[in-house]
Amino acid sequence: MSTIIIFLLVFIILAIIRVPLAHSMLGAAIICIIFNGKSLGIVASTAYSSIDVFAFLAIPGFIFAGDLMLHGKIAEVILDEVNKISGGVRSILGSVAVILAMLFGTILGSSTATVGLVGGMLCPKMESFG
Numbered sequence: 001m002s003t004i005i006i007f008l009l010v011f012i013i014l015a016i017i018r019v020p021l022a023h024s025m026l027g028a029a030i031i032c033i034i035f036n037g038k039s040l041g042i043v044a045s046t047a048y049s050s051i052d053v054f055a056f057l058a059i060p061g062f063i064f065a066g067d068l069m070l071h072g073k074i075a076e077v078i079l080d081e082v083n084k085i086s087g088g089v090r091s092i093l094g095s096v097a098v099i100l101a102m103l104f105g106t107i108l109g110s111s112t113a114t115v116g117l118v119g120g121m122l123c124p125k126m127e128s129f130g
Contacts, residue, residue: 007032055110062113069121079125093129097122 007028014024030043079093086092097118105114 003032003036006035056112058110059113059116062110063116063120065117067120079122079129083129090130093122093126097126 010028010031011024014027015021019027030040033040033042079096082092082096100122101114101118104118105111
């Protein structure tokens with residue numbers, strides 16, 4: 001049996017019995033590693049090396065910056081202006097969030113940090129605007 005078929009079968013079975021998806025993927029990957037005759041030591045070293053990236057240190061800073069913009073009323077002023085320009089259209093903030101995420105992602109070079117910054121700033125305001 002092919003490795004991909006084994007992975008998909010185990011993943012689907014675990015997902016059907018309501019195991020969280022991240023754990024289902026991990027379980028399916030571990031089963032595939034065992035069927036291929038490799039050592040399970042690969043799992044720990046690969047998992048650690050994939051999160052041991054220096055750029056991930058910036059993510060909490062960008063989330064804090066988004067929170068600071070939200071509580072410092074900077075985001076409120078910007079969003080009020082966007083609301084005035086759009087004429088009160090409810091769905092415009094979603095479009096602004098996407099465009100802002102594209103611009104921040106281009107400038108920062110980190111999509112994860114951009115989601116933290118833009119999401120931390122715009123999601124509470126979008127909820128308050130309905």
